[in-house]
Every structure is written in structure tokens, then in C-alpha cells.
Amino acid sequence: MAQIPKKMYVASIDRFGPPSVLKYHKLPVPPIAPNDVLIYVHTAGIGSWDPEIRAGWWPEGKPKFPVVLGTDGSGTVTAVGSRVRNVKVRDKVYAHAWMNPKGGFYAQYIVVPAEKVAPIPRNLDLRRAGAIPATGLTALQGIDDHLQVQRGENVIIHGASGAVGSLALEFARLRGAHILATATAPDGLALAKRLGAHAVADGKKQNLTEAALRFFPEGVDAIFATAGGKPLEQCMKALKPGGRLVYPNGVEPEPKKHKGIKVVTYDAIAGIDEFARLTRATEAAQLKVVIAAAFPLEAAAKAHQRVEAGHVLGRVVLKIR
Numbered sequence: 001m002a003q004i005p006k007k008m009y010v011a012s013i014d015r016f017g018p019p020s021v022l023k024y025h026k027l028p029v030p031p032i033a034p035n036d037v038l039i040y041v042h043t044a045g046i047g048s049w050d051p052e053i054r055a056g057w058w059p060e061g062k063p064k065f066p067v068v069l070g071t072d073g074s075g076t077v078t079a080v081g082s083r084v085r086n087v088k089v090r091d092k093v094y095a096h097a098w099m100n101p102k103g104g105f106y107a108q109y110i111v112v113p114a115e116k117v118a119p120i121p122r123n124l125d126l127r128r129a130g131a132i133p134a135t136g137l138t139a140l141q142g143i144d145d146h147l148q149v150q151r152g153e154n155v156i157i158h159g160a161s162g163a164v165g166s167l168a169l170e171f172a173r174l175r176g177a178h179i180l181a182t183a184t185a186p187d188g189l190a191l192a193k194r195l196g197a198h199a200v201a202d203g204k205k206q207n208l209t210e211a212a213l214r215f216f217p218e219g220v221d222a223i224f225a226t227a228g229g230k231p232l233e234q235c236m237k238a239l240k241p242g243g244r245l246v247y248p249n250g251v252e253p254e255p256k257k258h259k260g261i262k263v264v265t266y267d268a269i270a271g272i273d274e275f276a277r278l279t280r281a282t283e284a285a286q287l288k289v290v291i292a293a294a295f296p297l298e299a300a301a302k303a304h305q306r307v308e309a310g311h312v313l314g315r316v317v318l319k320i321r
Contacts, residue, residue, distance in 0.1 A: 004029060004038065004078055008108035011300035011318070012066040016056035019301040019308070022106075027066065030102040030111040034081040037117045039093060043130025043294075044073035044105035044318040048163070049250060051304045060099050069300075070105030072096040074120060074130030075320070084114040086272055094120050096133035096270040106300055108320060118275035121282040128289035131315045132167065136278050136287075137268040138248050139167035139224075143175060144277075146246040146264045147222045151176030154216040156235050158208075159226035160197060161188035163315035164248060166290050168224045169195050174285040177222075180215050182208060182231065184311065191313050195288060203231035212238035219243070228253045236261065290314025 007026045015021055032038050049057075050069050074094040077087050087093055095110075095117040102111040120129035142164075143149050155172050159165040160181035172179055173196040181197035183189050189200045201211035208231050212220055219240035225232050225247040232255050236245060244262045245255060257263060268274075281287075292314045295303040300318060307316050 004109070009297060010068045010103070010108070011106040011297055012068045013054055014065050016054065019051070019054070019304040021054065022069075022301040022304065024298040024300070027068070027103075027107075029109045032079055032081050032111050034083040035114050036081045036102075036111050037077055037084055037087060037093070037095075037114050038079040039075040039095060039110050039112060039117070040078045041073055041075040041105055041108055041110055041320040042126040043075075044070045044297075044320060045131050045134060046303050046307055046316045046318065047071055047134055048307060051308050054304060068103035068107050070107070070318075071098050071100070072130075072133035073105035073110070073320075074126045074133075075110070077117075078109065081114070086114055087117055087119060092120050092126055092129075093117050094129040094133045094275075096137060096268070098270070106297065106318060108297075115272050116270045118272070118279060121279045121287070123283050123286055124289065127294070127317070127319075128291065131163075131289050131291055131317050132278075132282070132287070133270070134268065135163045135315060136167050136282065137270055137274055138164050140171050140278055140281050141266065141268055141274070142224050142246050142248065143168055143171040146266055147224055147244055149175045149177050149222060152178065153221040154178050154180075154219070156180045156182065156212060156220055156223045156238070157192075157197070158182045158203070158223055158232055158235050160192040160195070160200075161313050162226055163312065165224070165226040166191065166195055166314055167287065168226075169197060170285050170287055171281055172224065174281060178216070180212055180220075182235070188311070188313060191290065195290075203227075208234035209237040222246070225251060225255070227251060228255055292316050294319050
């Protein structure tokens with residue numbers, strides 16, 4: 001591997017604010033500890049939560065500026081700590097580290113705890129693998145752990161054209177569910193059909209209760225939601241008694257509780273076992289990872305503007321190299 005430089009290019013913030021606070025400049029490459037992995041970053045995912053953090057939402061403690069954003073991505077292992085056994089130098093890996101103390105993925109190099117890193121799935125290149133650690137773990141854990149989708153069940157994926165919803169649709173299809181996907185606009189509906197939805201409905205133009213009961217006259221078993229509001233409430237009216245609704249934390253407005261409906265909200269967990277499951281499911285589903293747009297690292301501010309503009313099909317990423 002190439003010699004590790006002392007400094008690297010990053011997109012970081014020195015204060016909270018609009019996209020323009022993201023600056024492209026050099027910072028020191030972080031040191032690695034015995035349980036750490038140093039990754040030469042290839043692709044960084046941009047989460048819907050990244051602009052919120054940049055604008056001032058800080059969920060843990062107090063920020064220590066400059067802050068390098070980015071919770072997930074992919075790259076090549078450049079160095080490992082003395083206790084690391086799950087990956088080795090030159091491995092192509094993907095990783096997810098929420099509020100990583102040694103900085104985020106908007107950088108040429110990142111230091112991540114080894115349990116947050118795994119070899120990329122065989123069916124994905126580094127670009128696509130870099131787009132799915134956070135969103136893939138969120139989608140798979142929602143479908144498998146929290147909804148526990150079973151073969152033959154009637155499932156609504158609400159918000160199926162976005163970064164998490166599109167992957168949840170593919171994982172629900174892998175589990176053998178009958179899927180109604182909701183999205184907006186012709187391009188969102190077409191994407192959901194291409195990813196394997198059996199039926200689609202436009203959440204802005206259709207009454208989703210009627211659409212769901214037209215496709216599932218006997219009712220809906222489960223809903224995976226990435227958006228709230230009136231369209232989700234309409235979906236919930238189609239649930240059978242004892243039906244389940246699952247959504248990742250951050251969906252707003254939060255759905256109202258309904259008698260007889262099990263509602264669960266959750267955060268994704270990253271770990272060695274969780275990544276192993278994601279890799280197996282990604283390979284089994286031959287996952288189609290949808291990248292809405294890819295920006296160079298120096299254009300991180302423009303990437304945030306694109307995310308904040310809305311109607312993103314799949315995920316926006318940064319091309320670090």
C-alpha cells in the first residue's frame with residue numbers, strides 16, 4: 001500500500017449553518033489504536049441526517065470543531081491495529097460508524113473501530129457498497145428483526161424510492177412478501193416497480209387506504225415506513241387487527257398510536273454479526289443499489305443542497321476517489 005500521509009483532504013465544518021459552512025481543506029490523518037482500522041476512503045454516503053447535523057442537530061455531547069461529517073462509506077484498508085482480526089490490509093471494505101470520535105467519511109482517510117467494518121459484498125463494487133452501510137443495516141434490521149416479515153405476508157413499503165425504502169423493498173421481496181410500494185411522481189413509482197414491487201401507489205395523488213385494500217382486499221399485515229403524515233395514516237387504516245408498523249427513528253411526524261396495532265421505532269445497529277447478515281442478504285437479493293447522484297469531495301456543499309431539495313431516488317454519495 002502507499003505510504004500513509006500526515007495530512008488528508010476533508011470536507012468539514014467549523015460551525016453549524018447552511019451548506020456553505022462545508023469547507024474543503026486539509027486536516028491531520030487520525031492515529032489508529034489497537035482495535036482500529038484505517039480506511040482509504042473510496043465513497044461516502046450522505047444521509048438525510050447529515051444536513052441536520054451540519055445545521056446544528058448534535059445528538060451526543062458537545063461538538064469539537066472542526067467536525068468531519070459522514071457516518072458510512074467504503075474504501076480499502078490501509079492499516080490495522082494490533083488486535084484487529086476481522087479485516088486485513090488491502091481488503092475492500094464498507095463501514096458504518098455513528099458520530100465517530102475520530103471523524104467521519106467526508107475525508108480521504110478514516111479511522112473506524114474494527115467491529116464497524118466488514119469486507120464488501122461480492123456482488124457490489126466499492127461505489128455501491130459505499131452507498132449502503134447505514135441505509136442497508138437500517139432496512140434489513142427493520143424488515144427482519146422488527147417487522148419479522150414472513151413469506152406470503154402483505155407488506156407496504158411506504159417511501160419505497162428513497163435510500164432506506166428502496167433497500168427495504170428489495171429485502172422484503174427476498175423474504176417472499178407481497179409488496180405494495182408507495183412513492184411519489186412517475187420516476188419514483190417506476191423505480192419501485194423495477195426493484196420488485198408487485199403494485200405501486202402515489203402517496204401524493206392517491207388515497208392509500210383505498211389503494212392498499214384494492215391490492216390487498218383481506219388487509220395488510222405489516223408496514224415499513226420512511227415517511228410520516230397523512231399518507232402513512234392512510235396506510236395504517238388498511239392494517240389487519242394485530243398488524244405491525246415499523247419505522248426508523250427520525251421519521252416525522254411520528255405516526256399516532258392505534259389500538260391493536262404494534263408500532264416499533266428503532267435505530268440501526270452496526271457490528272460484526274450485523275454486517276455479516278447484511279452481506280449475506282445483499283448477495284442473496286443481488287441488491288440493486290440506486291445512486292441518485294455522485295459528487296466529488298470538494299462539492300460536498302452541493303451534495304447537501306441536493307439532499308435538502310428532496311425527491312432523491314436512492315442515495316446521494318461523495319466520490320472521494
